[in-house]
Amino acid sequence: MLTVSSLNVSLAGAKILRDVTFTLKPGATTVLIGRNGAGKTTLLRAIMGLTPAESGSAALDGRQLLPLPAFARAPAGIGYAPEDRRLIPEFSVEDNIILPGQALKLPQAEIKSRLEKVYALLPELHTMRARPGNGVSGGQGKMVALGRALMVAEKLLMLDEPFQGLAPALALDYARTLSRLRETMRDLTLLITESSPNLLKSVADETMLIERGAVTLQSPDAEAA
Numbered sequence: 076m077l078t079v080s081s082l083n084v085s086l087a088g089a090k091i092l093r094d095v096t097f098t099l100k101p102g103a104t105t106v107l108i109g110r111n112g113a114g115k116t117t118l119l120r121a122i123m124g125l126t127p128a129e130s131g132s133a134a135l136d137g138r139q140l141l142p143l144p145a146f147a148r149a150p151a152g153i154g155y156a157p158e159d160r161r162l163i164p165e166f167s168v169e170d171n172i173i174l175p176g177q178a179l180k181l182p183q184a185e186i187k188s189r190l191e192k193v194y195a196l197l198p199e200l201h202t203m204r205a206r207p208g209n210g211v212s213g214g215q216g217k218m219v220a221l222g223r224a225l226m227v228a229e230k231l232l233m234l235d236e237p238f239q240g241l242a243p244a245l246a247l248d249y250a251r252t253l254s255r256l257r258e259t260m261r262d263l264t265l266l267i268t269e270s271s272p273n274l275l276k277s278v279a280d281e282t283m284l285i286e287r288g289a290v291t292l293q294s295p296d297a298e299a300a
């Protein structure tokens with residue numbers, strides 16, 4: 076699965092990620108907890124190739140990611156839902172969802188089959204499929220971003236603070252969706268960031284902490300304490 080070793084990232088001369096080292100267990104949900112500014116988004120962006128790494132490595136099933144340009148990382152089987160969902164406002168919800176599949180030049184039949192899986196998991200997206208990207212609420216947009224990431228997440232799905240800004244009812248919906256996702260896509264490995272340790276307790280198989288750019292694995296004992 077994903078193995079990150081001694082990953083260092085600096086932005087504008089400041090060290091943001093410090094020797095980040097961890098391995099994700101295949102098929103498990105790992106939650107990365109850290110305060111605002113701890114480096115969660117920077118870590119996901121570095122894995123996706125959207126922020127350059129200074130040193131270190133990141134490998135997915137043995138394939139080195141850092142030498143690959145950003146556009147070659149999603150095809151490696153990584154889906155990424157950024158914190159600010161970034162939908163294309165003038166595209167329909169459905170066109171937003173299938174966009175990464177088209178960017179990857181997947182055959183139409185494959186795009187259709189993946190879209191059906193997304194709709195089976197997130198039926199509310201089917202209901203709103205014809206609406207424009209700017210015609211959905213912030214919370215609904217998070218669901219669309221999840222569907223879009225699932226189009227390409229064959230191996231790894233990374234969600235950046237999915238609960239951020241969600242109203243309680245939508246947060247509950249989202250948590251239920253994640254549980255359904257776990258049941259239906261058992262081989263998929265999930266990495267989810269959050270600032271609060273409580274929101275994802277029920278879905279986490281592993282918990283990591285990030286503090287000022289340094290990542291540690293939280294032991295089950297610490298979690299119980």
Ligand SMILES: Nc1ncnc2c1ncn2[C@@H]1O[C@H](COP(=O)(O)OP(=O)(O)OP(=O)(O)O)[C@@H](O)[C@H]1O
Nearest residue numbers: 086087091109110111112113114115116117118270
């Ligand atoms: N482009 C940039 N240039 C300089 N510093 C940056 C840049 N992007 C992020 N940072 C800094 O890097 C640090 C980590 O930011 P990051 O967005 O990764 O944190 P985060 O844990 O995701 O928090 P948040 O929940 O606030 O997004 C912060 O101190 C932030 O100010």
